Amino acid sequence: MAKHPPEDTPDRLTVSRRTFLKTVGVGAAATGLVGAVPGPAQAKILGPDAIPLALKLNGVTHTVIVEPRVTLLRALRNHLGLTGAKEVCERGACGGCTVLFDGEPICACLMLAADAVGHEITTVEGLGTPEKLSPVQAAFVECDAFQCGFCTPGFIVASTALLNKHPNPSLEEIKAGLSGNLCRCGTYSRIFEAVQKAAKQRG
């Protein structure tokens, strides 16, 4: 459930939403602009106007021009047409926006797009296509591991990350590995089955 962006990224820019909140407090966060926040001495100050960012997404670099305050999730969804990751709670509570950040699952709603520059971002779209499903995706289909499907992209990405780390997870490891994701239709047992099935498939 490593869902929060790593804090120790070497070329991390001024703030993530999380450090921003830590720095200035919740009250100011409601109205503040990112550019005004005093950051660490070596930090670059960006914006407040839109700036070009080169994002490496699913193996291809795309340049997007967004305000520095735009989150990775919104950059993906609103500016790059990658709408697989969903904004459900907008505060890291549900995992609906999970993407891989250098292979680690993170909540894209908690990271600024600017902080993703120089890193490999993989979204659910990059894991497989309807014609060529990844083993995890195929297992979700076969086990009917969703109903409305809104949480599914997040679960697929989180499950993929889990299996990359634990190729043969126990049920308890699966529960722990997916505990940052929520499904309201109530399909968890099917999701666990799918992860076990995918683990076998990946061998």
Next chain:
Amino acid sequence: MAEQGDQTFRVKVGPAENPVTLEVHPAAGDLKPWDNDSRLRAVKGRHSRLEAPQKVTGRAKYTYDVQLPGMLWAKMVRAPIPAGKIVRIDTAKAERLKGVKAVWTTDAKLVRFAGQDIAAVAAVSQEIAEDAARLVDVQYEATPFITDLEEAMTPTAPLVYAEGQTPAPPNAPRKGNVAGPLPPAAVGGARGGTRGDIEKGFAEADAVHEATYRLRVHTHSVLETHGIVAYWEGDQLTVYTSTQGVFMVRAALAETFGLSRNKVRVISEHMGGGFGSKLYPSAVGSAFAIVACRLARQTGEPVKLMLDRFEEQLCTGNAPGALMTVRLGAKKDGTLTAIHYRAYTEGGIGQSARTGAPAGSMYAQCPNVKLEEYDVFTNAGPTCALRAPGHPQGAFGLECAMDELAYRLGMDPLEFRRKNDTHPFRKTYYDVGAKTIGWERRNRVHGETPGPKKRGIGMAHGNWYVLFREAVAAEVQVHRDGSVELFHGAQDLGTGIRTALAVIAAEELGLQPADISVHVGDTRFPPGGTSGGSTTTNSSGPAARLAAHEARMRIAGLAAPLLNAKPEALEFADGKIFVAANPERQISFREAAQKMPGEVIACLADRKRQFEAFRQDLAATQFAEVEVDVETGVIRVLKMVGVNNCGTPINLLTAENQMIGAQIQGASWALFEQRTLDRNVGTMVNPNLEAYKILGPADMFEAVPIFTEGANAGNNTSATGMSEPVFVPTLAAIANAVYNATGVRLRQLPMTPDRVLAALAEAKKGGKS
């Protein structure tokens, strides 16, 4: 109910081990319903969803994913106070912000709950829209408010509605914030409400149990928030919206904007959960869809307005909290003599938050029943339907009380149910469920498990109704190349209606469900009903079967000369058409289709009238096993076994999924979920998904869904709804298991650790409860 021109069929229906023969009279042109003797190939199978590859790869486009060229983003401003007068709304600053294109403000003069619509802005980006919303300056004159159910019932409580304005049925008495007793309900009440003489019933009883049960307001917390993307082309309005009823939205938008219905198109190809909250053109506590359409018309651009999680928790409805007093009487042998159910329900500013139907109808042979239902108004977001509205709450009170009375009588709770329950399906459920959960493993002496982690087993049952919509149609097209498409306007909430229709059509056409492309969720397709009340499969399915059957007859007509047989002598299976008496004589479906005179055979069929059914009510039973840590107060659900009959389960894979979902939602309500309002300022303390906790993967238990065999008739597929009845008994089953584990009765949900510890301490103080 037979009418002129009706057909007559005798069908075998009811529990497979104890079936009955029923004479049914479908309308002319309808088909003999599938029954216990039908040999079906696709139906009752396990079929993965047609849209699954799109959903697992992030390609499925929900309303929330729709982006149109030139699209503006809208954001609403909501009242931050629970009650007051709106003195002034100043949008000047917001309008001056670069990128803002339009604003909307409410005509309302009063605020009745924190979260009410006040204003909206449309801007060129999501971020600018959010900035602009913050710049809208609203002045309020706060007035006294009330957020607490019990306090709202006191004579000195501030009034949510001024004297004479309290909403309630015309014949319901009103006093302060309380309306009721409400007149008998249309649903539930009509199936056995108040009857007999309870005083006589209690006088005849050897044992009487009375207790008060309480549960809190729950929110739907659908993952895709409510929202819409709207655009105008001249006087043609097109909207994408996350809804349970595209045709319902079309009718409402047409009426609001003075348009004829052919000028409005509503699309909901995929939607991210509804549970009853998306049964409105906008939402029960907001007019956001109308606002978005207005902003779109004003700007001439497409406008996207999605609520955020905060808004979703405040104004899109909720399941009412309830304060229920249940009094039951029974004879020594367990025969129920009286049920008295009184409930005060907490639906915020919304009305008719009824919970009495389970008490009124579940034990049909109890001769003396009295229901008293009252609405209590508070300054909070309005209630609306949530998965069997009022029934999980009412069943929690009733079924916990039944459990308590069983123990008072010294009876096994399951035997007590058997004694009083006449529902033919439930007899089976009790046997199957008890065997699967291991009912004999339950504690004979409550709390007898040694050590701090106490295990227990409980059960409860629930009810719902056979509800359906008749104004439904479907179209099946067979193309010359043998490919098949099915068009039907109803939306897929995640229940899998797209796939269910494919399964039904595949059954008729002898194809695989995956061979059929199904298009749903669009008012340009033949009409489908609003999805509420567990109605979609048994409303839409029969129309799909008729359309596919007509296509089958047309294809059979093409195949017959090739096979030198009469069309009625042909069978369809595995993509082949063959002579039933001589299966060697066969051609492929595709070969037959190639004989069509034109390019496509299009068959449009209306659903025919509902006819006689084995049962008009639905039953479900849930068994639960829990573990209670009496040192920490933490309850874990270990296992749930649900047993249900839904006539014909069209697709077992997806039906079981819904049962599991009901168990999870039930455990989530029982253990975690409660809307919390700050009684000092009247706002919601947990309008999110971390403090409004819903059950997550780490809390997961072993979920066992079981469907028993037995057709119901009523329509040509013999299917009934199922998503709601299976949810109804979950809360009481878990609470009864907690009692069996600990010997301490928790009469308040959710059973959070603090409540568990308090109840344990109370029991210790006063001796065993």
